[in-house]
Amino acid sequence: MYLINLHRIDKDVRRCDRTYWYFTPENLEKLRNIMCSYVWLHLDIGYVQGMCDLLAPLLVILDDEVMAFSCFTELMKRMNQNFPHGGAMDTHFANMRSLIQILDSELFELMQQNGDYTHFYFCYRWFLLDFKREMVYDDVFSVWETIWAAMHTSSEHFVLFIALALVEMYRDIILENNMDFTDIIKFFNEMAERHDVPKVLNMARDLVHKVQTLIENK
Structure with a gap:
């Protein structure tokens, strides 16, 4: 199950905000690391298309993997319900x-x-x-x-x-x-x-x- 999620993450990270100046290969790797960590801790939810879109602006502003992960986790407590598994x-x-x-x-x-x-x-x-x-x-x-x-x-x-x-x-x-x-x-x-x-x-x-x-x- 986790490998399926990794494939989805890799696919989305590659195309996430490619034209924005911040997302160099190094920072795209940070985006991937955070997303993989989040999904590993929330396998019941898994990765859903659109999650990278919600993480990316946080990483741009904070420019720190740990802080961005923490903020994204809090944000997803509200945003999770907008995805297909929520109501x-x-x-x-x-x-x-x-x-x-x-x-x-x-x-x-x-x-x-x-x-x-x-x-x-x-x-x-x-x-x-x-x-x-x-x-x-x-x-x-x-x-x-x-x-x-x-x-x-x-x-x-x-x-x-x-x-x-x-x-x-x-x-x-x-x-x-x-x-x-x-x-x-x-x-x-x-x-x-x-x-x-x-x-x-x-x-x-x-x-x-x-x-x-x-x-x-x-």
Whole structure:
């Protein structure tokens, strides 16, 4: 079983963030070492594609195998549930459906009418990797730091509000172009690494406040 996981790790490490300046052969080896150590201690979970994506930014910032391993282990306590063996992804999709339906009924109706993509599967990668592939690499650090800080200040579900902000930021484009499921997947794939991250985060904060106000005034 461990050998199967090693093969998966080797395959992913070779292609992980190859264009980013930090990942020299030496640092890719560090990435592999950490990932192998984590999987060895969590054989019940094993290696799942995407884990290297979550580890890589931590290694870039910390530049230390031991510290990166420790932080990654803590991060995975939350992120594990987003992978196929967990159940968090369905919860994310259900929450997105509820929030869009409450906050933007016009957009929700369009999504329903154009093939009904209110399952929100187009958000899968967002939740799986905490938007790591949606933002310019150097913006990922501020997005992650904001998510972690928000858990202690505004909302432990801030990831959900970033996703909501991404949809709401482009709502007019989605409506004007009468987008169906294929259109919206294509649109957000093309927009990857082109988002105005400070604007997205500010909108997410505003949405948290809006929802909290709605709950308080119920």
